[in-house]
Structures are given as C-alpha cells and as structure tokens.
Amino acid sequence: MIAKYLKIVSLFTMSFLAAALISSCESSPEEQIPPFSDHYTQYVETLSSDNFEGRAPTTSGGRKTKAYIESEFRRMGLQPALGNSYRQPVPLVEIEGSNFSNIEITGDADQPLSFSYADEMIVGTSRLQDRVELHDSELVFAGFGIVAPEYEWDDYQGLDVEGKTVVVFVNDPGYHTLDPDFFTGKAMTYYGRWTYKYEEAARQGAEGVLIVHETGPAGYGWDVVKNSWSGPQYDVGGDNGEPTVLMEGWLHNSAAHILFEQAGFTLDELREEALKPDFQPFSMEMNASVNFDVRYEESESANIAGFVEGSQRPEETVVYMAHWDHLGKVETDEGVDIYNGAIDNATGTAAI
Numbered sequence: 001m002i003a004k005y006l007k008i009v010s011l012f013t014m015s016f017l018a019a020a021l022i023s024s025c026e027s028s029p030e031e032q033i034p035p036f037s038d039h040y041t042q043y044v045e046t047l048s049s050d051n052f053e054g055r056a057p058t059t060s061g062g063r064k065t066k067a068y069i070e071s072e073f074r075r076m077g078l079q080p081a082l083g084n085s086y087r088q089p090v091p092l093v094e095i096e097g098s099n100f101s102n103i104e105i106t107g108d109a110d111q112p113l114s115f116s117y118a119d120e121m122i123v124g125t126s127r128l129q130d131r132v133e134l135h136d137s138e139l140v141f142a143g144f145g146i147v148a149p150e151y152e153w154d155d156y157q158g159l160d161v162e163g164k165t166v167v168v169f170v171n172d173p174g175y176h177t178l179d180p181d182f183f184t185g186k187a188m189t190y191y192g193r194w195t196y197k198y199e200e201a202a203r204q205g206a207e208g209v210l211i212v213h214e215t216g217p218a219g220y221g222w223d224v225v226k227n228s229w230s231g232p233q234y235d236v237g238g239d240n241g242e243p244t245v246l247m248e249g250w251l252h253n254s255a256a257h258i259l260f261e262q263a264g265f266t267l268d269e270l271r272e273e274a275l276k277p278d279f280q281p282f283s284m285e286m287n288a289s290v291n292f293d294v295r296y297e298e299s300e301s302a303n304i305a306g307f308v309e310g311s312q313r314p315e316e317t318v319v320y321m322a323h324w325d326h327l328g329k330v331e332t333d334e335g336v337d338i339y340n341g342a343i344d345n346a347t348g349t350a351a352i
Contacts, residue, residue, distance in 0.1 A: 125294060
C-alpha cells in the first residue's frame with residue numbers, strides 16, 4: 001500500500017520524485033512541537049549547492065541527491081520503507097524538443113500571426129517520436145477544457161475536436177467565481193491543472209492544446225513556464241494505455257490577446273463566456289502550424305522512503321513527502337548555469 005501510494009504521487013507530479021518519511025506515530029498531548037532544527041538550514045544549503053548540480057533526476061546530481069537523502073535517513077535510524085530498500089524504482093522517460101519553429105496562425109480574414117518560442121509560446125510533446133509536425137490544425141476554443149459531471153460542466157459538449165487544436169484557459173471556473181462549493185472556489189481542483197487539460201483533450205481526440213497563461217490563475221509567472229517546460233522534460237515511463245496529444249503547449253497572455261482579437265473577441269469577453277453554465281465551444285476559424293525535433297531516452301530513477309513505526313497505532317500510516325528533484329544545469333556561451341532549486345524544492349526536502 002505504501003509503495004502504491006508513492007507511485008501514484010510520482011505519477012501525479014511527473015518528474016517530481018518523492019523523498020518520503022512514513023510515520024505511524026501518535027504524539028501525546030503534553031509533547032511540545034520542537035523548533036526548526038539547526039540542520040534545516042544546513043540541508044537547504046547542501047541540497048541547493050552547486051555540488052548537487054540542480055538535482056535533475058537522471059544526472060550525477062540526481063544520483064548524489066538520492067544517495068544523500070538515503071544516507072541521512074539511515075543516520076537517523078529510519079527503517080527502509082520498501083522491504084530492505086529505501087528506494088522505490090520509478091521508470092522515467094526524458095523528452096527534449098529542439099529546432100522549434102514559430103507557431104504560424106492563418107485564417108480567412110486578417111494577416112497571418114506568428115508567435116515565437118519561449119517569449120510568446122512554449123510547446124512540447126509526450127510522444128516518443130523523432131519529430132512533431134502540426135500542420136494547419138483547426139483552432140477551437142473550449143473554455144477551460146473541462147468535463148466534470150459532478151458539477152454538470154462540459155466544455156466539449158457538442159464539439160468535435162478530432163485532429164484539431166484546442167485553446168483553453170488555465171485553472172477552473174471556481175477560481176473566478178470564488179464560490180467554495182463550485183470547483184472548490186479559489187483552491188484549484190485537478191480539473192484546473194495543466195496535466196488535466198492535456199489529458200482531457202487527448203481523450204476527446206484533439207491533436208494539440210494551447211493553454212492561455214495568466215499569472216493569477218496559474219499561480220506562477222511566465223518565467224516558470226519558460227524555464228520549466230523548455231529543456232529536458234521527464235515523464236513516468238511505461239505505457240499506461242492513455243492517449244496523448246501530439247502537441248502540448250502554453251500561450252503567453254499577450255499572444256492570447258492578439259489571437260483572440262484576430263478571432264473577433266477580447267480575452268475578457270471569452271473568459272466571461274467560458275464561465276457561463278451554458279457556454280458553447282466553437283471554432284475560431286483559424287489554423288495553427290508548428291514543428292520541432294524530439295530526442296527521447298528511457299531510464300530509471302527512484303523515490304526515497306524511510307519508515308518510523310508508531311508505538312500507539314502502528315497499523316495506521318501517515319505519509320510526509322516532498323519532491324527532491326529540480327531542473328539541473330545547462331551549458332551556455334558563458335559557461336554552465338545551475339538551477340540550484342533552493343526553494344523548489346530543497347526547502348521541502350529539508351523539512352522532511
């Protein structure tokens with residue numbers, strides 16, 4: 001059960017591999033919560049140091065990170081949570097795009113649009129193939145891209161997206177309505193996550209997805225999209241039988257404004273429409289084209305898990321977890337840039 005739970009965690013978080021402390025202890029009421037250990041700062045400084053090279057999963061820095069966490073768990077006297085091992089194998093696939101074209105948008109009315117990689121859009125793929133070519137794929141606006149029967153919500157109702165590219169907003173309607181009983185209000189549901197947008201579009205038969213980035217609803221700025229979705233991307237390996245779209249992408253807010261205006265709308269108008277219970281998706285009467293090369297490699301990494309057996313309720317299990325990995329390093333004309341990842345997520349790993 002423990003191993004299964006941790007595997008689900010790593011599937012949900014893609015490459016965010018877990019360092020976990022599994023406990024079934026119950027503290028007595030008179031026990032005081034201890035202050036942060038002096039070790040906390042030391043852990044953060046160590047994990048985010050250049051020596052750990054940004055902690056990319058399949059690199060030497062990733063191997064150092066796993067060994068360091070494992071050694072600390074052993075030093076603390078934690079039992080291995082996975083039989084005789086602290087390590088739960090996680091099959092990974094590393095996918096990296098290159099030689100990105102602009103996204104070219106054509107239609108019957110105005111001049112063609114062209115959005116550049118990194119500054120105006122980010123695209124990639126989860127498919128293991130050498131090249132992606134999206135050619136004259138019809139753009140359709142599908143609101144938030146959500147099918148949620150429990151909320152009587154279906155952004156794809158009556159829409160055939162087979163072979164087309166859907167344009168959707170990030171997050172879910174609850175963020176904008178602030179109704180805690182509707183998509184849990186401002187607390188994002190899984191329907192609001194980018195992973196769900198891609199998954200649902202694939203189930204609907206779409207060829208591509210462009211998520212409109214907005215800092216508030218996304219919870220992070222464009223720099224996070226630009227840095228996190230460029231370069232090598234990690235996914236859980238193995239065939240789970242689920243379909244994937246050919247092209248997974250983000251559209252910068254300024255580019256989305258231009259695109260929607262070309263279609264005869266403002267971004268605010270389309271958001272208002274997308275929030276209506278009777279919203280109807282529609283074709284934007286434009287086509288998108290983009291292409292890029294793909295390199296992929298299958299490998300294996302691991303979650304690290306230690307166990308503390310409880311004295312009062314040893315049959316119950318509580319899982320504390322954090323992802324230990326980060327973006328690694330890149331070579332530039334000036335040398336090597338290391339993404340040290342102090343906040344994301346040396347702090348969480350240190351807390352564990």
